[in-house]
Structure formats: C-alpha cells, structure tokens
Amino acid sequence: MTAILSEETKLRDEIAAVGKSLFDRALTFGSTGNISARLSNGDLLMTPTNASLGNLDPARLSRFTAEGVHVDGDKPTKEAFLHQCMYCQQKLSGAVVHLHSTYAVAVSILEDVDPDDVLPPLTAYYVMRVGSLPLVPYYPPGDTALANAVAEKAKNSHAVLLANHGPVVAGKTLRDAQYATEELEETAKLHLLLEGRRTRxxxxxxxxALLKTF
Structure with a gap:
C-alpha cells in the first residue's frame, strides 16, 4: 500500500510539472488541454475540468478506477473518454496528452491532408516519436460519438489528430507522451512553414528503417 501511495504522489507531481512546462511554452493556453497517466494498478489520474495546465494542484487531480469510474478528486474533464479510448486501444500506454496546440490545430483544419497520415515524414524524430497520424473526423467537444471514431483510428496509431480540435497522443510514460506531442507540434509548424515550397x-x-529500429 505504501508503494502505491508513493507511486501516486510522484505521478501527481509529474503531471503538474508537465502541465506547467507545456503551458509556460504556449503549447496550451487558458483551460484547454488535458493530461492523464496510469498507475500500476490500472487506475487513472487526470487533469480536471476547467483547470489550467499551468497551475495544477496535484492533490485535486481526478482519479478513475481501471474500469473508468470517477472515484476521487475534482470533476473530470468532459474529454475523459478520449483518454480512455486511447488506453483501450494502446494497451502498453502509461499516459495520454491532449492539447489544442496552435500548429497542430491549424493542420487539422487544412482541406487537402491525407486522412490516413496527416503529416509527411519530414524528420527522423517525428517518425521515431509519432510514426503515423490519422485524422479523426470532426465531432463537437464532449460528443460521445467521438469515442468510437478515436478508438477506430487508435487501433494502429498511438497518436491521432482530431479535425478542427487538436492532437491526442499516448506514450509508454508521461514523458514519452509529452515528447511525442511536442515533436508532432514542431512538425506541424515545419509543414506549414514549408507550404508551397518543394520539400524532401x-x-x-x-x-x-526507422520504424523497424525504434
């Protein structure tokens, strides 16, 4: 029991630290975006509704059982199901990051992207950290129909892009999910900066070769 409590305290603090880092670097703003992480017993810790990632109180994070029942902490975000869908499909994931980051959202609004893989493989680190990025059709925020759409796309990718909304990225650890989300945002920025120019x-x-190795 002591080990579980120690693990939970550490993870709560890590969620708050990652949230502040993302907020301070303008990768999220206001009360947008949410983060979750999974404990070794399967329970989830998640940022609550209407909370700024830049000022999270670790003690007030929402807690869910492994079955998805909210049991403790502040009222959960209405986008909790996005995280639960990713965990269901990506069994080895230990964390999920969902942002409304500017460049990724901008790409999600473009008309002429490949819905099976939105961004081209511009850099090795994008391929290594993200791999592929399918586009999930638009649904209003909180619409439970979005759950089925995310679950379908997440079968073969640990990162998805919600049309007119933003990325949802799972990782083995919280840092893995954070770094993959940041790599996705930087690649979206590169993609937009290079638009109209010939690329390689x-x-x-x-x-x-990268996917086989990493």
Missing amino acids: PLTPQQRN
Missing part, C-alpha cells in the same frame, strides 16, 4: 521528406525506405 524521408523516403518510404528511410521511414520504414
């Missing part, structure tokens, strides 16, 4: 993305062979 990684070849399919180069991309596949």
